[in-house]
Amino acid sequence: MIGCYDFCGHYEWTFGWFERVGGHQLVLEYWDEAINQDSQRHARDLIRNGGIPGMLKYWGHTLLEESPNLGFHISHREDVFRIDFHDCPSRGFLIRNQLKNFSDYCDHCMGWTGPMMAEAGYVMDHEHDHQGHCWWEMRPASAKGGHAAPGSVAGDKDIRFHPAWPKDPAKLDRYTKANYPDDKMK
Amino acid sequence: MPTPATSDLPYTDTKPVGSPDFYYGINATFRFIIRRLGLDGWRSYLEEMGRGYFAAANQQWSDGGLNAVARYWRAFFAAEPGAVVDVVEQADRVEVHVRECPAIKHLRAGGREIVREYCQHCYFLGAARAEAAGLTMRLSGGSGSCCHTYARPSAGLPPQDMAQIKEARS
Numbered sequence: 001m002i003g004c005y006d007f008c009g010h011y012e013w014t015f016g017w018f019e020r021v022g023g024h025q026l027v028l029e030y031w032d033e034a035i036n037q038d039s040q041r042h043a044r045d046l047i048r049n050g051g052i053p054g055m056l057k058y059w060g061h062t063l064l065e066e067s068p069n070l071g072f073h074i075s076h077r078e079d080v081f082r083i084d085f086h087d088c089p090s091r092g093f094l095i096r097n098q099l100k101n102f103s104d105y106c107d108h109c110m111g112w113t114g115p116m117m118a119e120a121g122y123v124m125d126h127e128h129d130h131q132g133h134c135w136w137e138m139r140p141a142s143a144k145g146g147h148a149a150p151g152s153v154a155g156d157k158d159i160r161f162h163p164a165w166p167k168d169p170a171k172l173d174r175y176t177k178a179n180y181p182d183d184k185m186k
Numbered sequence: 187m188p189t190p191a192t193s194d195l196p197y198t199d200t201k202p203v204g205s206p207d208f209y210y211g212i213n214a215t216f217r218f219i220i221r222r223l224g225l226d227g228w229r230s231y232l233e234e235m236g237r238g239y240f241a242a243a244n245q246q247w248s249d250g251g252l253n254a255v256a257r258y259w260r261a262f263f264a265a266e267p268g269a270v271v272d273v274v275e276q277a278d279r280v281e282v283h284v285r286e287c288p289a290i291k292h293l294r295a296g297g298r299e300i301v302r303e304y305c306q307h308c309y310f311l312g313a314a315r316a317e318a319a320g321l322t323m324r325l326s327g328g329s330g331s332c333c334h335t336y337a338r339p340s341a342g343l344p345p346q347d348m349a350q351i352k353e354a355r356s
Contacts, residue, residue, distance in 0.1 A: 002311065006199065
């Protein structure tokens with residue numbers, strides 16, 4: 001039986017399998033069709049119908065279940081919803097268990113939440129360091145400009161103040177007002 | 187919390203049990219593969235995962251024999267939320283009696299359309315893993331309760347009858 005206790009492990013293995021069998025495009029279609037439109041349809045419904053309060057309801061529940069040790073912080077205002085991951089439970093599982101079958105596991109988050117946010121009328125600013133640290137800001141699709149200044153939304157919980165956050169921008173994957181993995185600005 | 191130095195599972199987490207909503211992801215992954223690549227593609231996926239992703243566990247079984255198989259399944263189901271399972275060790279086989287399948291239970295509770303071939307995944311995956319460990323595997327039942335048998339080849343289990351694996355009902 002495939003279990004849920006090690007889901008992140010076989011999920012990551014699956015990305016590599018899809019890439020070998022059907023290439024990059026099949027991985028993208030998997031994240032959108034299977035994860036966004038099927039598995040996470042409860043998230044999709046909450047956010048399409050509820051906007052930022054829907055995001056709070058979805059991530060408030062699911063992150064507590066996945067990360068009871070609170071390796072994350074949620075901030076929200078009327079115009080922005082933000083998550084800072086100080087210890088991503090998903091990436092952390094792979095690092096601790098030394099699992100790697102796909103080029104960049106972290107892309108799966110943009111892979112399914114990006115299309116979901118597009119359908120709901122939101123865009124995302126995001127950076128990840130591949131080491132279990134990242135941040136996300138979701139804003140209405142009409143929002144313009146670059147990334148907000150560190151601390152301006154999450155205060156001292158902003159992961160960009162964490163000592164482990166890379167000083168070298170080359171170590172970060174970066175997205176600005178994005179909805180798709182291939183929007184990455186490396 | 188550090189990963190335990192010794193475990194009957196090859197991969198461990200800091201949480202004692204997994205998040206059951208991940209069963210939605212497993213079910214959706216099966217649906218996507220069957221739709222795009224057909225049942226043969228899905229079977230290949232499971233068999234390759236059985237030999238690849240599970241290689242470390244298969245090695246534990248190969249090294250530790252049936253007792254390692256029994257320990258694995260006890261630890262595995264202890265980490266699956268809502269599972270009700272008895273693991274019975276016999277001289278030439280281990281029987282895993284799944285009284286309440288945690289995946290089927292959660293998918294039903296969540297109102298999800300369960301892939302009708304869902305229960306076959308335990309056979310295709312389990313048989314590939316057993317073969318890698320020098321064992322054989324058979325499955326009967328399904329749709330919420332079933333029995334997995336892992337045996338030495340000398341047990342002489344009859345070939346798998348796929349009609350013995352029930353369709354999963356939502």
